[in-house]
Amino acid sequence: MRAEVISIGTEILLGEITDTNAAFIAGHLPHYGIDLLWVSQVGDNPGRMREVVERAWERSDLTFVTGGLGPTEDDITRETIAGVLGEQLTVDAEQEAILRERMERGGRRMPERNIKQAMVIPSARPLANPRGTAPGWWVERDGKIIVMMPGPPAEMTRMWEHEVSPELEKRADSILVSRTLKTTGLGESTVDEMLSPLLSSTNPSIGIYHRQDGVHARIAAKAPTFEEAHFLIEPVEAEARKILGVYVWGVDDESLAASVGQMLRGQNLTLGLMESATAGLIASNMTDVDGSSDYFRGSLVTYATDVKHLNGVPAEVTTIHGVISRETAEAMASAARERLKADIGLGITGIAGGEEVEGQPPGTMHIALTDGNEVRYAYSRYYQGRDAAKKRAVLSALTLLRDFLMERAGAELDGAK
Amino acid sequence: MRAEVISIGTEILLGEITDTNAAFIAGHLPHYGIDLLWVSQVGDNPGRMREVVERAWERSDLTFVTGGLGPTEDDITRETIAGVLGEQLTVDAEQEAILRERMERGGRRMPERNIKQAMVIPSARPLANPRGTAPGWWVERDGKIIVMMPGPPAEMTRMWEHEVSPELEKRADSILVSRTLKTTGLGESTVDEMLSPLLSSTNPSIGIYHRQDGVHARIAAKAPTFEEAHFLIEPVEAEARKILGVYVWGVDDESLAASVGQMLRGQNLTLGLMESATAGLIASNMTDVDGSSDYFRGSLVTYATDVKHLNGVPAEVTTIHGVISRETAEAMASAARERLKADIGLGITGIAGGEEVEGQPPGTMHIALTDGNEVRYAYSRYYQGRDAAKKRAVLSALTLLRDFLMERAGAELDGAK
Numbered sequence: 011m012r013a014e015v016i017s018i019g020t021e022i023l024l025g026e027i028t029d030t031n032a033a034f035i036a037g038h039l040p041h042y043g044i045d046l047l048w049v050s051q052v053g054d055n056p057g058r059m060r061e062v063v064e065r066a067w068e069r070s071d072l073t074f075v076t077g078g079l080g081p082t083e084d085d086i087t088r089e090t091i092a093g094v095l096g097e098q099l100t101v102d103a104e105q106e107a108i109l110r111e112r113m114e115r116g117g118r119r120m121p122e123r124n125i126k127q128a129m130v131i132p133s134a135r136p137l138a139n140p141r142g143t144a145p146g147w148w149v150e151r152d153g154k155i156i157v158m159m160p161g162p163p164a165e166m167t168r169m170w171e172h173e174v175s176p177e178l179e180k181r182a183d184s185i186l187v188s189r190t191l192k193t194t195g196l197g198e199s200t201v202d203e204m205l206s207p208l209l210s211s212t213n214p215s216i217g218i219y220h221r222q223d224g225v226h227a228r229i230a231a232k233a234p235t236f237e238e239a240h241f242l243i244e245p246v247e248a249e250a251r252k253i254l255g256v257y258v259w260g261v262d263d264e265s266l267a268a269s270v271g272q273m274l275r276g277q278n279l280t281l282g283l284m285e286s287a288t289a290g291l292i293a294s295n296m297t298d299v300d301g302s303s304d305y306f307r308g309s310l311v312t313y314a315t316d317v318k319h320l321n322g323v324p325a326e327v328t329t330i331h332g333v334i335s336r337e338t339a340e341a342m343a344s345a346a347r348e349r350l351k352a353d354i355g356l357g358i359t360g361i362a363g364g365e366e367v368e369g370q371p372p373g374t375m376h377i378a379l380t381d382g383n384e385v386r387y388a389y390s391r392y393y394q395g396r397d398a399a400k401k402r403a404v405l406s407a408l409t410l411l412r413d414f415l416m417e418r419a420g421a422e423l424d425g426a427k
Numbered sequence: 428m429r430a431e432v433i434s435i436g437t438e439i440l441l442g443e444i445t446d447t448n449a450a451f452i453a454g455h456l457p458h459y460g461i462d463l464l465w466v467s468q469v470g471d472n473p474g475r476m477r478e479v480v481e482r483a484w485e486r487s488d489l490t491f492v493t494g495g496l497g498p499t500e501d502d503i504t505r506e507t508i509a510g511v512l513g514e515q516l517t518v519d520a521e522q523e524a525i526l527r528e529r530m531e532r533g534g535r536r537m538p539e540r541n542i543k544q545a546m547v548i549p550s551a552r553p554l555a556n557p558r559g560t561a562p563g564w565w566v567e568r569d570g571k572i573i574v575m576m577p578g579p580p581a582e583m584t585r586m587w588e589h590e591v592s593p594e595l596e597k598r599a600d601s602i603l604v605s606r607t608l609k610t611t612g613l614g615e616s617t618v619d620e621m622l623s624p625l626l627s628s629t630n631p632s633i634g635i636y637h638r639q640d641g642v643h644a645r646i647a648a649k650a651p652t653f654e655e656a657h658f659l660i661e662p663v664e665a666e667a668r669k670i671l672g673v674y675v676w677g678v679d680d681e682s683l684a685a686s687v688g689q690m691l692r693g694q695n696l697t698l699g700l701m702e703s704a705t706a707g708l709i710a711s712n713m714t715d716v717d718g719s720s721d722y723f724r725g726s727l728v729t730y731a732t733d734v735k736h737l738n739g740v741p742a743e744v745t746t747i748h749g750v751i752s753r754e755t756a757e758a759m760a761s762a763a764r765e766r767l768k769a770d771i772g773l774g775i776t777g778i779a780g781g782e783e784v785e786g787q788p789p790g791t792m793h794i795a796l797t798d799g800n801e802v803r804y805a806y807s808r809y810y811q812g813r814d815a816a817k818k819r820a821v822l823s824a825l826t827l828l829r830d831f832l833m834e835r836a837g838a839e840l841d842g843a844k
Contacts, residue, residue: 023463025454028447032468037442046440047475051449051466058464141811164811283728289714290707293728297706298813300780308734311700311710311726313719317767350734363717394558394581396715 011044014070016062018077018087019161020053031076031159031166038170043184043232044072054084063094071154077161079144081124088129091149091156097131105129105136105145112143134158137173141165148177187239188230189247192223192264193257194409201225204253214246223266223405227254256416259409266408267295273415274305274354279381281411282350283309284321284342286333287360287375288403295404307350318342322349332368334359339378340385347380354381354414358407362399373399377407379414386414428461431487433479435494435504436578437470448493448576448583455587459599460649461489471501480511488571494578496561498541505546508566508573514548522546522553522562529560551575554590558582565594604656605647606664609640609681610674611826618642621670631663640683640822644671673833676826683825684712690832691722691771696798698828699767700726701738701759703750704777704792705820712821724767735759739766749785751776756793757802764797771798771831775824779816792820794827803831 015036017029032049039046048070052062059078066073078087092099105128113120127144130136137146137157142165149156157174159166179185193201198220202209205227208216214231227250231242251258260269274281283292293309296302312318315333319325322345323338331337342357360375361367367374373393379386390406393399432453434446449466456463465487469479476495483490495504509516522545530537544561547553554563554574559582564575574591576583596602610618615637619626622644625633631648644667648659668675677686691698700709710726713719729735732750736742739762740755748754759774777792778784784791790810796803807823810816 022450023453023466024457025450025452028445028450030445033439033442033445035442036440040441047470047472048479049440049468053464055464062465164815282734285707288711290702290710290726290728293707293730294705294711294817297730297779303730306730308730309707309726309728311707311728313710313714313723313725317725320766320768349737351737362714398581400711 011042011071012069013039013044013046013072013074014048014066015046015050015074016066016076017049017051017161018054018059018075019051020055020084022051022077023053030163031161034163034167034170035074035076038175040186040188040230042178042182043186044178044182054078054086056086056090059086059090060093063090067094067154067156073154073156074159075156076159076166079127079146079158079160081121081127081143083123085126087158088126088131088147091147091158092131095131095133095149095151097133099126099129099131101125101128102130102136108145109143137169139165139169141168146173148173184232184234185236185239186230186232187236187243188228189243190226190228190262191247191250191254191258192221192226192260193254194224194259194412196225196254196257198225201227201254205250208246208249208253211246214243216246216250222402224259224409256420259412265295265299266405266412268299270408270412270415271296271299271302271305273412273419275301277415277419279353279415280305280307280351281354281356282307282346282352284318284323284346284349284355284357285309285311286313286318286342286358287362288358288400288407289313289362291400292356292358292404292407295408307352310346310349312342318345321345334361334368334370334374334376336376336378336387336389339376340380340387343378343380343385347382354379354411356407356411358403360403362396362403364393364396373402375403375406377403377410379411381414381418386410428459428488429486430456430461430463430489430491431465431483432463432467433483433490433492434466434468434578435471435476435492436468437472437501439468439494440470447580448578451580451584451587452491452493455592457603457605457647459595460601460603461595461599471495471503473503473507476503476507477510480507484511484571484573490571490573491576492573493576493583496544496563496575496577498538498544498560502543504575505543505548505564508564508575509548512548512550512566512568514550516543516546516548518542518545519547519553525562526560554586556582556586558585563590565590601649601651602653602656603647603649604653604660605645606660607643607645607679608664608667608671608675609638609643609677610671611641611676611829613642613671613674615642618644618671622667625663625666625670628663631659633663633667639819641676641826673837676829682712682716683822683829685716687825687829687832688713688716688719688722690829690836692718694832694836696770696832697722697724697768698771698773699724699763699769701735701740701763701766701772701774702726702728703730703735703759703775704779705775705817705824706730706779708817709773709775709821709824712825724769727763727766729759735762738762751778751785751787751791751793753793753795753804753806756795757797757804760795760797760802764799771796771828773824773828775820777820779813779820781810781813790816790819792823794820794824796828796831798831798835803827 133151134147134149147158219226231239233239323341327341343355347355356379377388388410392402550568551564551566566573648656650656740758744758760772764772773796794805805827809819
């Protein structure tokens with residue numbers, strides 16, 4: 011199946027919004043064995059929009075169109091699809107009722123022009139949109155499909171999961187399932203070499219990718235059903251895990267924060283942070299994981315130097331060694347552990363901005379952790395702007411923590427023998 | 428000038444990376460009076476890539492191509508452009524020297540296949556890329572232009588600013604300058620009504636947009652030079668500011684955190700936070716602003732309830748009123764102020780996750796601030812997933828703070844009269 015994605019909106023062409031819908035759809039199509047060949051963005055211009063939709067209708071089996079479903083005159087996606095297919099728009103009574111009911115529930119009278127959101131063409135079946143007013147369309151004719159969805163990502167993804175995905179699953183004659191093993195501490199070529207006995211396999215196939223959070227090994231299998239694909243992946247995954255051992259820190263969409271969280275929970279440990287350069291970003295990441303309150307105590311964001319002192323970092327440490335130093339990071343870890351009554355304290359101090367501080371370059375990070383007995387330390391340096399520097403620092407800190415928890419689990423196993 | 432953007436990379440079509448380059452370029456073209464008409468993404472497939480580049484060469488005056496400049500066989504952007512233009516690729520001696528020098532400085536011998544990164548065609552002039560190994564191309568022939576840039580955003584944006592932007596400026600026969608006034612506290616239709624005396628103007632034109640951080644009024648002027656465009660905008664901006672008054676909190680790319688930071692600095696005040704639901708995200712946003720250490724003290728991320736108590740929130744407050752309550756938010760604000768020795772303390776407690784807590788729905792946020800004399804409070808509720816809920820909570824908190832600082836500045840002015 012040849013698929014195409016079209017995102018509609020002049021705001022995209024003006025750079026006011028980034029089109030994340032196309033990436034979302036692109037990321038979900040491989041499961042159904044659907045090859046995405048073209049993606050394009052076009053503005054609210056009738057001629058160009060029609061040209062793009064027409065070309066898609068000619069060359070693609072399956073076209074996803076998002077955006078342009080609002081109630082204003084600029085929103086011409088429905089009209090354009092109807093035009094390309096040569097079909098008539100009419101008001102769908104059921105959709106009209108839903109629309110009026112929803113507007114009235116919100117205490118508003120529906121402006122008459124909004125009625126266009128309830129319109130369909132004969133080949134279209136409406137798709138429910140409980141997060142907005144504009145229903146989508148599932149258009150099917152001449153063996154081809156157009157799926158029309160609203161532009162706001164929250165509405166689109168909800169419609170995808172509840173309306174579109176089940177239809178795609180029914181129609182797929184082959185399903186692609188992939189499983190990504192995420193590693194840390196190994197280079198791309200090392201992972202490649204380690205997994206070389208498996209690399210000749212074609213179904214499942216294995217690909218090695220260098221990513222910001224480490225090297226990923228992706229095992230992908232094609233089969234008629236999800237079950238059969240999983241069945242193909244299983245032995246190869248087991249083999250790859252045996253080879254890569256403790257270097258694997260997570261799978262698929264799992265974040266490093268989630269993986270670390272799971273280890274903390276498993277080892278019945280709590281974590282407390284003291285953050286300076288990352289200024290709360292590690293805490294924000296840790297708590298993006300459901301159930302993190304089981305093991306995450308909190309973070310002392312001690313941005314000003316004297317706030318570090320107020321929170322238990324001895325003034326002589328910052329005076330003698332400097333604020334951006336290993337010693338300060340270690341004192342922060344220790345203070346975080348004590349002040350937050352956590353089992354493990356982690357401290358991070360560094361430079362997220364673009365200027366040198368205390369003779370150290372932008373992106374410098376000193377990271378330390380302690381469980382009250384031993385102290386671990388990591389130094390990292392990465393600067394491609396503040397945002398990237400902070401994100402990389404979060405990964406470095408969580409990697410230090412992960413390695414520590416990994417070893418600790420190993421030691422516990424040894425002790426239990 | 429009709430412009431087109433083409434982003435190249437199978438990883439985009441697989442949804443593994445989101446194409447932010449297209450949005451970046453799109454956002455910068457309006458300055459030069461360049462209309463972006465088409466954006467598309469295509470994989471590393473020779474046939475389809477050629478088709479897309481060919482169409483662009485035919486229909487567009489100016490085409491921006493990003494990605495596919497790596498040293499591997501998959502990277503065929505150079506070959507494709509050369510093919511469409513019917514020109515020969517040859518090694519540019521200067522680029523080769525730069526390439527070898529850079530690899531050797533990194534302690535590596537250059538693999539011979541990497542030489543392709545130093546190749547050009549007769550119509551192309553190389554564009555420097557100090558952040559990576561692949562130079563870009565400025566291709567000019569038959570009155571048309573193709574600008575080829577590397578895919579990694581840090582390399583692309585650097586090349587844009589230093590190499591591409593000056594060339595576009597030289598060629599632009601009309602420059603579009605816009606100025607966005609960001610408001611808060613007013614609805615879209617209210618802003619529309621207030622600015623109605625100005626809305627009939629066509630150059631500059633005014634557009635009103637509803638955005639997540641409030642309603643924006645964008646004044647845009649077209650003129651032969653940047654100076655003349657600014658000259659057209661000035662009186663209209665002054666008039667709009669007079670009408671909108673204190674509702675304007677910032678301009679253009681300014682973030683609410685930057686705007687609040689400026690007010691804190693101006694009033695010589697410091698800020699300390701206690702965050703629960705946002706878990707450090709307000710702190711992270713505040714410190715994304717250069718120089719924030721002048722006024723930002725820190726944040727106590729008190730995720731666990733007893734960590735709130737450890738940091739000065741009286742246990743009876745959370746017991747009697749619940750953790751997710753106005754009273755707890757107020758106690759947090761007060762504790763943050765004292766513990767962090769800040770002039771203003773701000774506390775936030777709520778529900779970022781998808782489950783009800785203490786009978787309150789997902790997205791509930793209680794926000795309070797105090798300067799030691801008076802206490803301000805705001806309630807907000809917004810839930811479209813955890814990430815969106817947290818971001819909205821940050822905006823709500825900063826809006827409360829901004830309104831307070833605004834009034835305080837007004838009161839000071841009154842007092843000085």
